[in-house]
Amino acid sequence: MTVCNCGALGEYKDPFNPYSLDYCSSCFSAYLEKKILRGVPRRVRGQHIAVAVSGGKDSLVLLNVLYSYQNELKLPSLIALVLEEEIPDIQQERQKIIQYLHKHYPDLSINIIKYSELFGHTLPHLVTINDSKKLGFTPCSICGIFRKQALFQMGLQAGVDFIALGTTLEDEASTIILNIIRGFPTLSPTQNSYSNNSNIQRLPQRIKPLARISEDLIRIYIRIKNIPIISQTCPYAQRSLRSEITAFISTLKDRDPQGSFLFNILKTKNDSERKTSFPQNTYHCTRCQMISHHSLCPSCRILSNLLKSS
Numbered sequence: 488m489t490v491c492n493c494g495a496l497g498e499y500k501d502p503f504n505p506y507s508l509d510y511c512s513s514c515f516s517a518y519l520e521k522k523i524l525r526g527v528p529r530r531v532r533g534q535h536i537a538v539a540v541s542g543g544k545d546s547l548v549l550l551n552v553l554y555s556y557q558n559e560l561k562l563p564s565l566i567a568l569v570l571e572e573e574i575p576d577i578q579q580e581r582q583k584i585i586q587y588l589h590k591h592y593p594d595l596s597i598n599i600i601k602y603s604e605l606f607g608h609t610l611p612h613l614v615t616i617n618d619s620k621k622l623g624f625t626p627c628s629i630c631g632i633f634r635k636q637a638l639f640q641m642g643l644q645a646g647v648d649f650i651a652l653g654t655t656l657e658d659e660a661s662t663i664i665l666n667i668i669r670g671f672p673t674l675s676p677t678q679n680s681y682s683n684n685s686n687i688q689r690l691p692q693r694i695k696p697l698a699r700i701s702e703d704l705i706r707i708y709i710r711i712k713n714i715p716i717i718s719q720t721c722p723y724a725q726r727s728l729r730s731e732i733t734a735f736i737s738t739l740k741d742r743d744p745q746g747s748f749l750f751n752i753l754k755t756k757n758d759s760e761r762k763t764s765f766p767q768n769t770y771h772c773t774r775c776q777m778i779s780h781h782s783l784c785p786s787c788r789i790l791s792n793l794l795k796s797s
Contacts, residue, residue: 503534526696545653642691
């Protein structure tokens, strides 16, 4: 039987740390919270932050930690941004999560918006149009672009400086691999570039405090804290290339339990960003007026292609 430093039963370890101590549930929670807080950039302190809350384990853990340490981080405000794709089964579970948020975070501002309110259509409807017309978009590519746009728009409306995403170490690694496969640069212009147009309102910056935290640790924290999450898997997930990459990463983790390969993948992204950061021309989208690097934003381009073919 192992014992935690506090004298309680040591039930948990950090599998990604070869020198990990044995932790009781309380000490493990404190350990992970400190790791997450180290992922919050110093420039965020004293700023207005929103957390993108999907209802999954990662975003809810991030929200819980930022809410719990709001005073330590000197955050004047913390807002939860909830975007509803209006997928029936997931929608029902998300309503329960929203009720949980209201009950456990009574002074938290929760901004909720639906796909149909922002884009005039639910995600299932857009996917149906795409599939019937064989336009070649995957549901995840539609959702990813629309979600990114929606979060920026919600962030601007809420007047926040930063949007915190529950992107884990595995999520970051899979995104980098996806970009390599597709021939895209690893730089995300809306996150790491700056505008050379002083007349355009600045977008909230995205931060990823969980980017060096494994989802394995997140799962342990969820169990300890008994935080409810959406258990329903997205019905479109298996149609994405990301699901295959996720399975590949899971296999590699079995071979490399300490996950050193994940940090090596992350390093390639960081090296690329240092070499390729550049200014971007920015405009207001001619249709929705959202800030974009083109005269027509990505969401409106996709929407235009879908609707003109419907």
